Amino acid sequence: MQKSLHIDANKCTGCLQCEMACSYENYGVFNPAKSRIKIFNFEHEGRKVPYTCTQCAEAWCLNACPVDAIRVDVATGAKVVNESTCVGCKVCTIACPFGTVNYVADTGKVQKCDLCGGDPACATACPTGAITYVDADWTGLDKMRAWAGKTDNATRASA
Amino acid sequence: MAWTRKVLRVDLTNGTCKPEPLNMEWAQQYLGQRGLATKYFVAEVDPKVDPLSPANKLIMTTGPLTGTPASTGGRYSVVTKGALTGAIACSNSGGYFGAELKFAGWDMIIFEGKSPKPVYLSIENDKAELKDASHLWGKTTWQTEEGIKKAHQDPQVRICSIGRAGENGVMYACIVNDLHRAAGRSGVGTVMGSKNLKAVAVRGTLGVSGLKDAKAFIAAAAAGKKVLAENAVTGQGLPTYGTQVLMNVINEMGALPTRNHRDVQFEEARKISAEAMAEKRPTDGKSHLVTNAACFGCTIACGRISKIDETHFSVVNKPEYWGASGGLEYEAAWALGAANGVGDLEALQYANLICNEDGFDPISFGATVGAAMELYELGILKKEDIGMDAPFGSAKALCELAQMTAKGEGFGKILGLGSARMCEKYGKPELSMSVKKQEFPAYDSRGIQGMGLTYATSNRGACHLRSYTVASEVLGIPVKTDPLVTEGKAELVKAFQDATAVFDSAGLCIFTSFAWSLADIQPQIDAACEGGWTMEKLGEVGERIYNMERLFNNAAGFTAKDDDLPPRLKTEPAKTGPAKGLVNGIDKMRPEYYQVRGWDANGVPTKDTLGRLKL
Numbered sequence: 001m002q003k004s005l006h007i008d009a010n011k012c013t014g015c016l017q018c019e020m021a022c023s024y025e026n027y028g029v030f031n032p033a034k035s036r037i038k039i040f041n042f043e044h045e046g047r048k049v050p051y052t053c054t055q056c057a058e059a060w061c062l063n064a065c066p067v068d069a070i071r072v073d074v075a076t077g078a079k080v081v082n083e084s085t086c087v088g089c090k091v092c093t094i095a096c097p098f099g100t101v102n103y104v105a106d107t108g109k110v111q112k113c114d115l116c117g118g119d120p121a122c123a124t125a126c127p128t129g130a131i132t133y134v135d136a137d138w139t140g141l142d143k144m145r146a147w148a149g150k151t152d153n154a155t156r157a158s159a
Numbered sequence: 160m161a162w163t164r165k166v167l168r169v170d171l172t173n174g175t176c177k178p179e180p181l182n183m184e185w186a187q188q189y190l191g192q193r194g195l196a197t198k199y200f201v202a203e204v205d206p207k208v209d210p211l212s213p214a215n216k217l218i219m220t221t222g223p224l225t226g227t228p229a230s231t232g233g234r235y236s237v238v239t240k241g242a243l244t245g246a247i248a249c250s251n252s253g254g255y256f257g258a259e260l261k262f263a264g265w266d267m268i269i270f271e272g273k274s275p276k277p278v279y280l281s282i283e284n285d286k287a288e289l290k291d292a293s294h295l296w297g298k299t300t301w302q303t304e305e306g307i308k309k310a311h312q313d314p315q316v317r318i319c320s321i322g323r324a325g326e327n328g329v330m331y332a333c334i335v336n337d338l339h340r341a342a343g344r345s346g347v348g349t350v351m352g353s354k355n356l357k358a359v360a361v362r363g364t365l366g367v368s369g370l371k372d373a374k375a376f377i378a379a380a381a382a383g384k385k386v387l388a389e390n391a392v393t394g395q396g397l398p399t400y401g402t403q404v405l406m407n408v409i410n411e412m413g414a415l416p417t418r419n420h421r422d423v424q425f426e427e428a429r430k431i432s433a434e435a436m437a438e439k440r441p442t443d444g445k446s447h448l449v450t451n452a453a454c455f456g457c458t459i460a461c462g463r464i465s466k467i468d469e470t471h472f473s474v475v476n477k478p479e480y481w482g483a484s485g486g487l488e489y490e491a492a493w494a495l496g497a498a499n500g501v502g503d504l505e506a507l508q509y510a511n512l513i514c515n516e517d518g519f520d521p522i523s524f525g526a527t528v529g530a531a532m533e534l535y536e537l538g539i540l541k542k543e544d545i546g547m548d549a550p551f552g553s554a555k556a557l558c559e560l561a562q563m564t565a566k567g568e569g570f571g572k573i574l575g576l577g578s579a580r581m582c583e584k585y586g587k588p589e590l591s592m593s594v595k596k597q598e599f600p601a602y603d604s605r606g607i608q609g610m611g612l613t614y615a616t617s618n619r620g621a622c623h624l625r626s627y628t629v630a631s632e633v634l635g636i637p638v639k640t641d642p643l644v645t646e647g648k649a650e651l652v653k654a655f656q657d658a659t660a661v662f663d664s665a666g667l668c669i670f671t672s673f674a675w676s677l678a679d680i681q682p683q684i685d686a687a688c689e690g691g692w693t694m695e696k697l698g699e700v701g702e703r704i705y706n707m708e709r710l711f712n713n714a715a716g717f718t719a720k721d722d723d724l725p726p727r728l729k730t731e732p733a734k735t736g737p738a739k740g741l742v743n744g745i746d747k748m749r750p751e752y753y754q755v756r757g758w759d760a761n762g763v764p765t766k767d768t769l770g771r772l773k774l
Contacts (some may be wrong), residue, residue, distance in 0.1 A: 031366020046483030
C-alpha cells in the first residue's frame, strides 16, 4: 500500500518538533533552518499550518530537472533528489508551484521531502496528530468518517 | 553539544561584541540558564549596584536542553539585578527566541554598560553587531518586531524587545519575544531600557548537534513526552483550558485574592475563567478563545490565542486589536481581573494586549491598579489625582490606566512605580501586596499556607514560579498536603525551590513539573550533557543555585525582615471559603524554613551549608 503524508492544520500547535525531527533525520542536527517541512504561523488569524511536498503524481520538479537528478522512489512514491547527480541549477525550484523544493547553499544542491524512505520522521514526532502518514488512496477517510458520523439514520436504527 | 560553549559579551558603552568560551567548570556546577547565568552575574556585578546604572549587567541565557526536542526545550532567561526589586532577577520566557539564540551558536549574551544612543543587537550565527535603533525607539514591541523583520528582509528572524514601558522606566517592564511571550517579572525590561538596548534580533541556522549520546537522548525525550501526554494536567487540562483552568478551582478554595487581597473569593470569577473564554459571546456568536498554542518544542501547548470582541468599548475603532493574539493566561486574568474586582473578560484581554504590546508585567500592573483602587476607595487618592473615577470593579478605569501606563502619561507614571513605591508615596505602604517590592501572583496565602512561605523567601520577590506548592497543596502533585496548615511547609517549599532551580537551568518549562519530577528530566539531561548528571548531582546543583541567589540578595542588603508578608495577610483573616478565619502563618514557618535550609536565624547560610554546597 502506498502511503502519503496527511496534514490536519487544525491540530498543529506550532511546537516545531517536526522540523527538528526532519533536520535530524537528514542532517543529524536539530535545526529548523534545515527542515524540509515548515510550520507557518498566521499570528493574526490564530492559525498554524504545516506545509511540505505533496509528492505530485506528475512532478513538475522531476520533469524540469535537466540532469535527471529527481527520480521516483518506487516503494514510497516519493520524488527523491539524487545529490550526486544534482548540479544545483535550481530549475526545479522554479518549476515547483508550491515552493517545496529549495536550494541549500551549504551543499550546492536542492533538497525536498523524500518521505524518509517510508517512515517520515515528522509524522512520528508530531505530538498532536497534525501530521500523519496514511493510505495514499484514503487521505479523506477521517473526514468522511466525521461526516458519516453526522448522518441521521436514527429512524432506521430504531425501526 | 548541549552547551554551545560560547558566550557573547556585548559592551554597550563602547559598541563592541566579543565571543568568549563558556566556563565549563561552572557549567558542571550550575548546569545552564538560570544557574549558570546567575553564577556569571554574581561573579561580575557588585551586589550593591543601582539596577538602572550602567554598572548593572543583563544576561540573556539558554539552557543545555534549549533547542533540542526535549519537550518544552525552548526556554531562555534574563538574569540581572531587578529594577522593581533590587534583588537578583531571573525571568524566563518561551516562544521561539531562546531556541533561535541557541541555533545561532550562543549559550548566553552578557550585556554591559550603557549605549550612548538606542541600539539593537543583530545576530546571524557567529556574526553579531549593534545597530542603530533610533527609528525604533518609541515603538511598541509589535512594531519593533515588524520593523526589524522588514529591515532585514527576513521573516524568519526571531526578536525580543522592550516596548514603551521599558523605555519610560515602568519599574516592572518586561522583555517581550514572539509578540506575546515575555520574560515578565522584576523589571528586567526596565534594566534593558536603561541601557538604551531596544531589541535583540537573532537568526540561527547552525542548529544543535553533538549531544553526548544523541540516541539515548531521543529515547529519554520520547519517554518524557509520553509521561506528559498521559498526565491529566499536562495531557488534557492545560492544552484544553490553559492555565486558566485554575480560576474556578482557586476561587472555590477561597484562595483567589480579590480587591487587593481584601477578599479571597471573587463573585465574578466564573466570568473571567477558562470556561467563559470558550463560551459563545452574545454579541458576535464567537468564543473569545480561538485556539491553543505551543512554545518551541512544547508538547503540552497551554498557550491561549484569543480574539477580542470587536464591539467592546475598549477596541471600538481600533482594528489593530481585532486580530488573534496571546491571552488570557491565569495570572494575567487574575491580576487584571479579580485583583481589582473587574469581571469583564474583554476588558481584561484589552489590558493584557496593552501589556504585551508595550512590554509590562500584567501581574505587577494589575496588582498595582488594585492597590490604587483601594487608595481611591479610602479617599486617599482623588478623582483628580487619577484623572478618572477608579473604584474597584471599573473596567473602564482598568483599560484607560493600562494605556496611560504604557505611554507614561498622567497617573500612569505613578502606576509605573509599582504598588510598593506608590503606596509608600501616599503614606500607606501596608497596602502594597508585595514582597521585596514585587507584587503577589494569583494565590492567596491565607488559603494556601505554603505559598506564603514561597512568596516570603523567593529570591526574586513574591512569585509563584520559585516553588509552586499549589501543585502539592491544591492538586496533590507529587503528594497532597493540607493547604490550611503550616506544618511540613518548610520542607515542601525548600524541595520545590531546589527542584525548580534545576528545571529553570536546563532549558525546560516549569509547567512540565505537573507531570515530571527530577527523575524524569535526569535521563534527558544526562544523555545530552557531559559530566555524569546523576539525581544526586542535580539535587545539589538546585540547592547550590538557590543559596547562591540568597547570598547575592544578602550582600545587596536584604535581611530576614524582608522575608515577610504584608500585615493584611498576617492579621486580617480570610472572610469566606474554606480558609475563613485564617491568616498566613509566616512567622511560624520562617524559622523552620531557615533551619531546613541550613541558614542561621537571620537567614544567612551557615558555614557548614556553604561548605557542603561548595559555595
